[in-house]
């Protein structure tokens with residue numbers, strides 16, 4: 032394993048109900064890098080996020096994933112989270128009866144325990160809540176409610192980034208965090224991501240549109256098509272996709288049997 | 297996915313019962329079976345006065361004419377009454393006055409259960425009556441309470457020392473003819489707690505009875521009588537556990553509460569009888585009749601129960617709201633996991649004017665558990681301005697369990713307002729995963745969700761016990777996900 036990489040995905044294949052969705056995917060992410068993954072509906076972007084976070088909807092049939100040199104696929108979902116993988120869900124779920132405060136406190140302290148740290152004191156925890164709330168401009172009325180309960184679509188997305196800010200992950204997967212956000216919220220959320228990133232934090236941004244990438248500027252853009260990364264490039268690739276759609280890639284991909292590997296800069 | 301679900305469900309069910317040990321102690325048992333002679337023998341063992349024996353015999357004769365009720369949504373195997381031992385008592389001198397007379401084994405047992413009885417160690421602010429099998433082992437803080445005129449002692453002592461109070465109130469709320477199990481209890485009850493709060497006295501500490509079944513093949517039949525005289529206040533808590541045994545054990549209790557004018561009684565239960573193993577072997581059959589009467593105007597009775605144990609629970613703590621402006625409350629969390637069954641709820645009988653009742657019932661089912669809410673709200677013709685609000689929620693974990701609601705509403709006064717709300721929800725795999733993704737384990741995620749769901753009820757418990765109850769909920773659901 033190359034220790035230069037924070038995340039290294041090799042020849043990853045995964046199926047849902049015996050149908051192969053990821054068909055030999057390769058991706059390498061160094062600390063601090065931002066990667067954008069684009070691709071048509073149903074190409075496997077969320078499935079990749081599920082596989083990386085340990086959601087058992089898809090079964091890995093082949094390949095390996097290492098995170099900071101450790102075998103990620105061996106870990107339970109909560110272990111992966113505690114190791115520093117964070118997913119901003121495409122569809123955040125509501126948990127009635129569980130207050131945001133209680134939820135956040137449990138999550139933070141579990142992660143701290145994993146790192147051998149003492150639980151946060153109540154006052155320090157509340158201070159961090161306040162600070163991070165301001166960062167993503169989320170209303171206290173929301174964080175005083177149950178997790179995502181009755182939140183609007185945009186508020187849920189904001190709440191995901193608020194949680195990211197609180198948990199300070201090593202690798203953040205943002206699955207269509209821009210969908211459902213109005214123009215102001217998009218800017219706030221994207222800036223929130225930028226501001227909360229520590230040096231060395233890597234981000235994988237899954238999106239359909241350039242608008243998010245105007246704020247979160249990627250080092251690399253990859254096209255996921257039919258379970259493989261078929262094209263990689265710099266930020267300009269996203270612009271080209273926005274302009275031309277996926278048709279030109281589709282044509283190329285269909286004629287080629289071999290996997291297109293990441294061409295690194 | 298199916299497999300994983302099964303795996304997690306399996307984990308739940310392996311959540312262990314932490315109170316399943318047996319105390320090795322010499323026990324005085326009578327021959328098994330039930331007959332008039334047995335009833336006389338129990339009465340003789342307790343050196344009871346004639347009127348008490350007469351009461352028992354009347355009840356026993358009536359019981360012989362009765363049939364086991366079949367209306368509950370429960371599968372109850374036949375109960376072999378002739379194989380049950382109806383009286384078992386740890387051998388010790390009767391009614392120990394000082395701790396040094398209590399068998400050290402018994403003290404150790406209650407220590408292990410978290411109910412220290414020793415002078416230095418005992419819970420502050422809580423007076424405890426500790427009952428093992430058929431008799432009361434020790435009642436703490438008696439003298440302190442007596443200074444305020446509060447009587448808190450075992451039922452047997454009350455029969456000896458306060459016969460007029462017992463005779464006045466015994467069976468005044470639950471008559472000996474009331475129902476199959478109450479009648480059985482009236483015939484064979486062995487011990488329990490008695491409590492009397494005089495006029496105008498606010499009891500300064502929690503009163504509590506801890507019931508422990510220890511002996512095998514025995515039933516426990518305790519009786520509790522709680523009287524709050526005019527303008528009195530008391531908060532009372534009962535807890536219960538039993539060893540793990542392969543055979544079922546019968547527990548049929550009766551609790552009666554009387555609240556005179558302006559009195560308030562808060563009665564809380566944390567029921568954690570042995571629930572049986574994950575195949576449904578063993579466990580307590582818990583058939584309990586609990587009823588209170590708000591006899592005087594402006595009185596209030598509040599039942600709070602956290603029911604996590606027992607193989608079968610059959611229990612409807614009820615309020616008869618006779619006084620004008622009287623209030624009845626019922627707050628319940630009932631958990632059924634593995635093969636546990638619960639049919640529980642309440643009856644609110646509005647007789648007086650402007651009587652109010654509130655019902656909040658939270659059922660939680662996991663494994664193959666079956667959980668039924670059964671509630672009656674009855675407003676009599678003269679109950680001008682009566683109000684009821686009922687909220688019945690069910691939470692399901694997994695897809696092999698069941699939740700059922702049987703609300704009965706009978707209103708004979710047009711000014712009454714009766715509201716009923718019900719919801720059913722399921723802890724989804726996606727909710728659990730969301731928690732996992734933030735670093736929270738599945739067990740803790742269930743704990744968070746269940747405690748959030750039950751908070752409204754848990755908050756009604758006395759502070760000292762709320763935390764315990766919260767932990768208990770989590771333990772009894774350990775591992776279960778849907």
Ligand SMILES: Nc1ncnc2c1ncn2[C@@H]1O[C@H](COP(=O)(O)OP(=O)(O)OP(=O)(O)O)[C@@H](O)[C@H]1O
Pocket residue numbers: 047048052070071072073074075076077078079088121
């Ligand atoms: N739970 C599931 N059961 C069955 N099929 C699924 C499930 N989840 C995803 N799939 C299938 O897997 C394929 C990839 O889905 P995925 O959600 O990864 O796509 P996506 O690239 O994220 O699409 P979008 O841009 O619409 O979010 C699709 O064909 C989808 O129908």
Ligand SMILES: [Mg+2]
Pocket residue numbers: 076077078121206
């Ligand atoms: Mg998707």
